[in-house]
Amino acid sequence: MFHQIKAKAPIVHCITNHVVSNFQANGLLAIGASPIMGEAPEEVAELAALSQALSLNIGTLHTESLKSMLIAGKKANQLGIPVVLDPVGAGASDFRIKAVREILESVHVNVLRCNAGELAAIAGEQWQSKGVDAGEGSLDVKNLAMTTAKKLKLVIAVTGPVDIVTDGEVVREIPFGNPVMTSVTGTGCLLSSAVAAGLAVSTKKTVEIACDVLRDYAIAGEQASQKAHLPGEFQLAFLNQLASLTDEEVQKRISLQEETV
Numbered sequence: 001m002f003h004q005i006k007a008k009a010p011i012v013h014c015i016t017n018h019v020v021s022n023f024q025a026n027g028l029l030a031i032g033a034s035p036i037m038g039e040a041p042e043e044v045a046e047l048a049a050l051s052q053a054l055s056l057n058i059g060t061l062h063t064e065s066l067k068s069m070l071i072a073g074k075k076a077n078q079l080g081i082p083v084v085l086d087p088v089g090a091g092a093s094d095f096r097i098k099a100v101r102e103i104l105e106s107v108h109v110n111v112l113r114c115n116a117g118e119l120a121a122i123a124g125e126q127w128q129s130k131g132v133d134a135g136e137g138s139l140d141v142k143n144l145a146m147t148t149a150k151k152l153k154l155v156i157a158v159t160g161p162v163d164i165v166t167d168g169e170v171v172r173e174i175p176f177g178n179p180v181m182t183s184v185t186g187t188g189c190l191l192s193s194a195v196a197a198g199l200a201v202s203t204k205k206t207v208e209i210a211c212d213v214l215r216d217y218a219i220a221g222e223q224a225s226q227k228a229h230l231p232g233e234f235q236l237a238f239l240n241q242l243a244s245l246t247d248e249e250v251q252k253r254i255s256l257q258e259e260t261v
Helices: 002-008 022-029 044-050 065-080 094-106 116-123 140-151 177-184 187-201 204-225 231-244 247-260
Strands: 011-015 034-036 051-055 083-086 111-115 128-130 134-135 155-159 161-165 171-174
Touching: 002 022, 002 187, 011 022, 011 044, 011 065, 011 187, 022 034, 022 187, 022 231, 022 247, 044 065, 044 094, 044 161, 051 065, 065 083, 065 094, 065 171, 083 094, 083 161, 083 187, 094 116, 111 116, 111 187, 116 140, 116 155, 140 155, 140 161, 140 171, 171 204, 177 204, 177 231, 187 204, 204 231, 204 247
Parallel strands: 011 034, 011 051, 051 083, 083 111, 111 155
Antiparallel strands: 128 134, 155 161, 161 171
16 A cells, blocks of 8 residues: 555645654655645645645644634545544543544544544443553444444544454454554554545545555554564654555565464
8 A cells, every 4th residue: 555655645634643743744754645734724724625635633632623623624525535533532531522523523534543442432332441542441342343334434443453444344354563553652643644645545445445554554563563672763663664665565464464364
């Protein structure tokens, strides 16, 4: 998937988490996309219109950024531009979950990229939240993702030890990645915007595009973890691996996984 992004260099408009905006922008550049990071309500409609995809992230949500997300999302819908929503810490506060529901009601979101805790919050299921992290719970995540995707009429990509991607009918599991990826703030946020970049350049079904991006991203994480084990080192190694990942490396890793199953 990343080679397609590099070939077309889509502009991805990100209204995102202030904690990770620099890492997210650099990560998009690494996979060949062109990030534009603007959130002022006065300009977001214009920025969305300049872009080929829109990535919304509520990590450092406030009233003005929510207003901007709604304006940009509606403009993207008018122009047929794909929208990805990352509901960071959706269950951490009433403000966040209400904002997510308002976005989902007002904007057609193509992909909801979340962790299990965020999925549970959106679905109204019990879960032991841990701030903006996934937390703990005993739900059947695959089944919940399928039923919620069908209800909301979108694709859900749930990241975890094994990633799950579903549109409510088709479901895919992605068994790649490395736990060190969770030691760096923003890997999930960057992934969401990478999915947006994938949607901008591929003509496949949305569920397959999301699956391809998550697979490539997780494999890049695995490779980076072989070169760096500490968080600071890993962040740099991961950006480098995103930039250098080849289709041949991806296919080799997939073949190796198939042999071990």
